[in-house]
Amino acid sequence: MNKFLLENQICFKMHAISRLLTSHYRPLLDKLDITYPQYLVMLVLWEEEALSVKELGEQLYLDSGTLTPLLKRMESKGILERKRSEVDERSLIVRLTDSGMNMKVEAECIPDEIVKSLDMNKEEYDFLKSRLNEILNKLNQK
Amino acid sequence: MNKFLLENQICFKMHAISRLLTSHYRPLLDKLDITYPQYLVMLVLWEEEALSVKELGEQLYLDSGTLTPLLKRMESKGILERKRSEVDERSLIVRLTDSGMNMKVEAECIPDEIVKSLDMNKEEYDFLKSRLNEILNKLNQK
DNA sequence: GGCAATTATATTGTACACAATTTAATAACG
DNA sequence: CGTTATTAAATTGTGTACAATATAATTGCC
Numbered sequence: 141m142n143k144f145l146l147e148n149q150i151c152f153k154m155h156a157i158s159r160l161l162t163s164h165y166r167p168l169l170d171k172l173d174i175t176y177p178q179y180l181v182m183l184v185l186w187e188e189e190a191l192s193v194k195e196l197g198e199q200l201y202l203d204s205g206t207l208t209p210l211l212k213r214m215e216s217k218g219i220l221e222r223k224r225s226e227v228d229e230r231s232l233i234v235r236l237t238d239s240g241m242n243m244k245v246e247a248e249c250i251p252d253e254i255v256k257s258l259d260m261n262k263e264e265y266d267f268l269k270s271r272l273n274e275i276l277n278k279l280n281q282k
Numbered sequence: 283m284n285k286f287l288l289e290n291q292i293c294f295k296m297h298a299i300s301r302l303l304t305s306h307y308r309p310l311l312d313k314l315d316i317t318y319p320q321y322l323v324m325l326v327l328w329e330e331e332a333l334s335v336k337e338l339g340e341q342l343y344l345d346s347g348t349l350t351p352l353l354k355r356m357e358s359k360g361i362l363e364r365k366r367s368e369v370d371e372r373s374l375i376v377r378l379t380d381s382g383m384n385m386k387v388e389a390e391c392i393p394d395e396i397v398k399s400l401d402m403n404k405e406e407y408d409f410l411k412s413r414l415n416e417i418l419n420k421l422n423q424k
Numbered sequence: 425g426g427c428a429a430t431t432a433t434a435t436t437g438t439a440c441a442c443a444a445t446t447t448a449a450t451a452a453c454g
Numbered sequence: 455c456g457t458t459a460t461t462a463a464a465t466t467g468t469g470t471a472c473a474a475t476a477t478a479a480t481t482g483c484c
Contacts, residue, residue, distance in 0.1 A: 144389075150400070150414065151303040152325075154299050154300040154303060155300045155303075155304070156418060158293070158300040166472095177439085177441090180288070180294060183286055184288065187286065193462075200288075201301065202440090202441075202442090203463095204463045205441075205443080206442070207463090208464055208465080209440085209464095209465095210440070228450070228462085230449050231449095259420050272292065272299060278401050279306065279399065308443095319469080319470060334433095347471075352469080371432095372433070372478070372479050
C-alpha cells in the first residue's frame with residue numbers, strides 16, 4: 141500500500157467529507173441566513189440557555205480568535221446577545237434572543253435532510269457515530 | 283434521541299476530527315514549512331509529475347479561488363513551478379521543483395505518525411476507510 | 425472565417441481557523 | 455494588603471474555503 145496516495149489517507153477523506161457535508165447544509169442554512177459554524181453555535185444555545193465563550197469553545201473545539209468575530213456577526217444579526225458576567229467580568233455570557241430561539245422551529249427539518257443525504261439506516265448511522273467518537277476521544281487525549 | 287444535540291451530529295464530529303487531525307499534522311509539517319492543504323498538494327504531485335490546476339482541484343475537491351493563492355505561496359517558497367500549458371494557454375501546469383521532490387524523503391514518517399495517533403489496527407483502519415469512501419461517493423453523487 | 429458558447433484561471437469579498445500577543449479582571453500567596 | 459500568577463476575551467496576522475464575477479483562450483457552429 142502506497143501511504144502517500146490520497147486514496148489511502150483517512151485524514152484527507154475526513155477533510156473532504158466535512159467540507160462536502162457543509163456544502164449540503166448551505167442551501168438549508170441560507171434560509172436561516174446563517175453559516176455552518178454559526179449553526180453549531182445555535183445547536184448549543186438551543187439546548188443551554190446561556191453560557192460563556194469559554195464553555196462554548198470547549199464544546200465546539202474553538203478558541204476566542206474564532207468565536208469572538210463569529211459571535212459579533214451573530215449579535216449584529218439580532219440572533220444572540222453578548223454580555224459580561226456580573227460575577228466575573230472576564231467572562232462574556234452568550235444567550236439567544238427570542239428571534240434566535242424561534243429559529244429552532246424553522247431548523248427542525250435540517251438534521252433529517254442531512255441524514256437523508258447520507259442515505260444510511262439507523263444501525264449504520266449509530267455505528268459510524270460511535271467509531272467517530274472513539275477517534276475523537278483518542279485525538280483529544282494527546 | 284434529540285437530533286439537535288451536538289453529540290448526535292455526525293457532521294460536527296467529522297468537522298471536529300478533521301480539525302483535530304490537522305492539528306496533529308502541524309508539528310510534523312512545520313519541519314517542512316508547509317500547511318496541511320499544501321501537504322495535500324504535495325501528496326498529489328509526488329505521485330504525478332505534472333498536472334493542471336483543474337486536475338489538481340478535481341482530486342482535492344478545491345477550486346481556483348482556493349488553489350491559485352495556495353499554489354502561488356508554494357511557488358514563492360520554491361517548492362513548485364507554475365507554467366501555462368503550451369498546448370492550451372488557458373491551463374496552468376503545476377510541477378514540483380527538485381527541492382519539492384526531495385521533501386518526499388523527509389515526509390516519509392508523517393503518515394506513520396498520524397496512523398499511530400489514531401491508534402487503530404489495520405482491520406479497523408481499512409474498515410473506516412471503506413466507510414468513509416462510501417460516504418464520500420454518496421455525497422458526491424448529489 | 426467570424427461570432428457566440430464554453431472552459432480554465434484569476435480576482436474580489438466574506439467568513440472561518442488558529443497561532444501569538446495583548447488587555448483586563450480575578451485568584452493566590454507571602 | 456499588595457504583588458505576582460492565572461484566566462478569559464479580544465486583537466493581529468496568515469492561510470484556507472468558497473461564492474460570484476472577470477478575463478482570456480479555445481471550441482462549435484453557421
